[in-house]
Amino acid sequence: MGVITISREFGSGGRELGRRLADELGYAYYDKEIVSAIAEKHQLNEQSVSYALEGGSFRNFPVHFGRTFSYSPTLMATESKLFTEQNKLLKEIAAKGNCVIVGRAADVILRDHRPFNLFVYADMPAKVRRCQERVGENEHLSAKAIEKQIRKIDADRKKYHGMISDVAWGDKRGYHLCVNTTDWEIKEIAPLIASYIRQWMEDPKEALSD
Amino acid sequence: MGVITISREFGSGGRELGRRLADELGYAYYDKEIVSAIAEKHQLNEQSVSYALEGGSFRNFPVHFGRTFSYSPTLMATESKLFTEQNKLLKEIAAKGNCVIVGRAADVILRDHRPFNLFVYADMPAKVRRCQERVGENEHLSAKAIEKQIRKIDADRKKYHGMISDVAWGDKRGYHLCVNTTDWEIKEIAPLIASYIRQWMEDPKEALSD
Numbered sequence: 001m002g003v004i005t006i007s008r009e010f011g012s013g014g015r016e017l018g019r020r021l022a023d024e025l026g027y028a029y030y031d032k033e034i035v036s037a038i039a040e041k042h043q044l045n046e047q048s049v050s051y052a053l054e055g056g057s058f059r060n061f062p063v064h065f066g067r068t069f070s071y072s073p074t075l076m077a078t079e080s081k082l083f084t085e086q087n088k089l090l091k092e093i094a095a096k097g098n099c100v101i102v103g104r105a106a107d108v109i110l111r112d113h114r115p116f117n118l119f120v121y122a123d124m125p126a127k128v129r130r131c132q133e134r135v136g137e138n139e140h141l142s143a144k145a146i147e148k149q150i151r152k153i154d155a156d157r158k159k160y161h162g163m164i165s166d167v168a169w170g171d172k173r174g175y176h177l178c179v180n181t182t183d184w185e186i187k188e189i190a191p192l193i194a195s196y197i198r199q200w201m202e203d204p205k206e207a208l209s210d
Numbered sequence: 211m212g213v214i215t216i217s218r219e220f221g222s223g224g225r226e227l228g229r230r231l232a233d234e235l236g237y238a239y240y241d242k243e244i245v246s247a248i249a250e251k252h253q254l255n256e257q258s259v260s261y262a263l264e265g266g267s268f269r270n271f272p273v274h275f276g277r278t279f280s281y282s283p284t285l286m287a288t289e290s291k292l293f294t295e296q297n298k299l300l301k302e303i304a305a306k307g308n309c310v311i312v313g314r315a316a317d318v319i320l321r322d323h324r325p326f327n328l329f330v331y332a333d334m335p336a337k338v339r340r341c342q343e344r345v346g347e348n349e350h351l352s353a354k355a356i357e358k359q360i361r362k363i364d365a366d367r368k369k370y371h372g373m374i375s376d377v378a379w380g381d382k383r384g385y386h387l388c389v390n391t392t393d394w395e396i397k398e399i400a401p402l403i404a405s406y407i408r409q410w411m412e413d414p415k416e417a418l419s420d
Contacts, residue, residue: 121382123418172331172380178388182418183410192406199402200393208333208392 002027002098002201003115005106007161007169010153011127011146013186014120015102017179020190021118022100025198030093031102038085052079053086053104054156103157107174108165116197117208119175124150126182174208176200212237212308212411213325215316217371217379220363221337221356223396224330225312227389230400231328232310235408240303241312248295262289263296263314264366313367317384318375326407327418329385334360336392384418386410 008014022029039046094113107117131146161169172178218224232239249256304323317327341356371379382388
């Protein structure tokens with residue numbers, strides 16, 4: 001039973017790599033599917049769930065508190081419940097069988113499943129370039145604005161990860177392999193990394209520690 | 211013309227990986243050979259050269275100064291000359307052709323050659339275990355003593371690297387791939403990483419930046 005978690009800097013191509021790894025290895029792939037499942041179960045709007053789980057007010061509580069939009073304890077309780085729900089769902093997914101999970105701090109949440117943890121990163125110009133190439137998404141944004149967005153999103157990821165783990169998000173000690181995609185087309189490396197993980201999966205492994 | 215640099219935490223198996231990669235790829239391998247060449251050229255004892263280049267007083271100047279052994283300006287000048295010599299030699303080696311260079315901050319010194327920079331690391335228990343298994347080397351040392359030694363040597367590496375580069379030693383941004391060897395026999399991963407680097411070498415690449 002193999003679980004692969006992908007953590008990635010925004011714009012590094014980590015999501016595409018995750019999808020391709022799942023294809024290469026014949027693993028199930030989860031990303032937005034998790035948001036959809038939770039939204040459906042709670043009869044909530046997908047966008048709200050996504051907002052809550054991927055950069056919402058819960059995480060940014062100290063920043064948002066006291067701003068113009070009022071922060072209700074009820075909302076916070078709901079968000080906290082959504083995280084609990086997400087974590088439960090992650091564990092169910094991992095128990096079901098071979099899977100690739102992108103984001104959602106799955107490396108921490110699924111620690112007991114001894115996942116293979118991959119971190120995907122790239123240098124800033126490469127990440128900006130990749131964002132610019134996403135057709136229809138960032139065409140109206142300047143490179144500078146994209147860079148700002150990248151830093152903001154990654155800071156959020158780091159913050160959330162820091163709330164639930166001693167090892168910082170992006171700290172290589174928390175990962176089995178850290179891949180710099182700066183020079184690569186993702187489709188070029190997917191088979192190479194798939195081979196690496198396939199071999200790793202052959203033996204039972206111990207959880208990482210410092 | 212391909213240059214591979216290996217930076218590694220002490221005890222992570224980075225040197226063995228470097229040797230095996232050189233074998234797999236048919237590249238020349240350099241490590242202690244560099245010390246020997248400098249020692250021969252300057253008619254110096256190999257051990258002194260090694261001491262100067264890999265953890266000697268030059269690097270630890272502020273710590274050693276004022277200790278019981280006196281620190282002579284002549285010695286410092288010699289050491290500084292040895293580093294210059296080493297850097298010159300590294301560039302000559304890189305210009306000659308395909309090679310794997312272990313340590314010596316070659317990732318920084320050879321930046322203009324656009325090397326593939328590999329960082330090799332592992333968690334502490336795995337590094338201690340690996341050191342203990344080196345027959346005839348650490349048999350008399352306790353795990354605690356070995357751990358202390360590992361931390362000391364890596365701190366020295368970090369310090370030297372910090373003197374010549376803005377990107378810290380071990381900061382993943384400075385490397386194309388960071389490999390956690392905790393779960394691996396080095397001989398298992400060498401062919402996998404060789405394939406990765408082989409493919410990377412097929413296209414001309416840009417130097418890494420932040």
